[in-house]
Amino acid sequence: MKIAISDIKATPQHLGYIEEVEELNQRLARGVRDFQVGRGMAVEVEFYRAGLDLFFQGTVRSEVVGSCARCLEEYPFPLDRRFAVVLTPRAAAGVAAGQLSAEELELSTYTGEEVDLTPLVYEETILALPTRPLCGEGCRGLCTRCGANLNQGPCGCAQAAEPVLHPRAK
Ligand SMILES: [Zn+2]
Ligand SMILES: [Zn+2]
Structure with a gap:
């Protein structure tokens, strides 16, 4: 989901939409953590600007299916994550000093005409997943x-x- 930077004002605006999960699931399938996001993720986000900084806060909700590391059974669980992100202009982010990786740049800065929320939403989802999939503590x-x-x-x-x-x- 992309938002034109010119549409981000000092007054907070609300946006609710469904984020596609195909690319995220491809990414998850490559990793060690065995999770798949069941359907589109419901994203609720409020955004506004303060000077050149862009603020996004909201929630990501979805149903996730994990593959238990112990019994190998699949088990569904709800994902519900609150997030708050600030994006600064890339030019001001110390890029010259090479302090940030490409991924960090994407997740903490903006450049060009629009902001793509999708990588931010994906990142928040990945952060919300447990480190090890278990169908239950007592498995x-x-x-x-x-x-x-x-x-x-x-x-x-x-x-x-x-x-x-x-x-x-x-
Ligand atoms: Zn046996
Ligand atoms: Zn299990």
Whole structure:
């Protein structure tokens, strides 16, 4: 979603829209964190300017599907993140000193005629995701022997394993 910089005034304006998630999901699929955003993300944002600085604050809401790191089951959970971002003109951001990476530049500065909210919304979504996908803190995971999902009950390996772990005590 792009907003023309000339449309950003000192008086706050509100914008609500649905952000596409295809590109974000491609990015997530490349990473180590196993998440996919279910459908379009509902973005509510208020924006205004103070001098040359542009302020954006609002919420990103979506349904996310994680793949549990222990039991490998997919589990849905709601994502609801508040965010507040300030963009400064790129020319004033110490670019000459090379202090910022390309990504930091994109997420903290603006240049040209318009501001693209999409990378900001993506970044906020990624920040809101847990570091490790778990369907629940108490997830029992999979049996290392038979691969059964232990959340669905014991698999029977516990008894069967006995003779293997302690081979015939003479
Ligand atoms: Zn699990
Ligand atoms: Zn088992």
